[in-house]
Amino acid sequence: IPPNNFTIHGLWPDKMGIPGHLQFCTSEKYEIFEPGNVLDALDQHWIQLKFERETGIRDQPLWRDQYKKHGTCCISRYNQLQYFLLAMRLKEKFDLLTTLRTHGITPGTKHTYKKIQDAIKTVTQEVPDLKCI
Template structure:
């Protein structure tokens, strides 16, 4: 079965190419609720945890926010940080971008082909790692 989309792993602010982490002051993480919870559950999946634990305790989202989201808290509060990640995912629709460049699941492509396709929408050097 071919995937119907990619999911989010994180939104990492940087300053002139330097990744920012664990910025001060460290706020208290507030559990996410309502529609934002449902949207994150579909697009920023917490695969490591059983679904009920993931939705009730939100360990991955807490970790990502405290590690990375705190570094943009002067501009984006917690919910806005997560909404921004969702908006960017939709704006830079990776699956569609790859399809437009004739890169589809089930075939092999060079790193450069994938890098160049992603760069057409981000307009910057994407941080891509092959595993």
């Protein structure tokens, strides 16, 4: 992970009136990204932490699983490439690290769950669903 930054875990579409996240909506196949700008960007912003880098780049297990589980639920609106580009654009647009710093929340310091939620809401206009791990 780039120093002091966040990585993407997934982009989970939902549908108004249906509780929870949509999953496995179609049997759309995942197409392996070939070396190039998109693969480089994914490797930097959507890091496959559970896998050796070489395996992640070659087999793309996290990206494949996230796309099959969630990306297929927005296939009528975004194809595979658009789904991944959207996730990376949202990460850049909301720039959580800068947002948190602006609110006095920095790595290595303790803050309440609510303070972190409120800081993120200032840029997303939504209450974030945070989980402590």
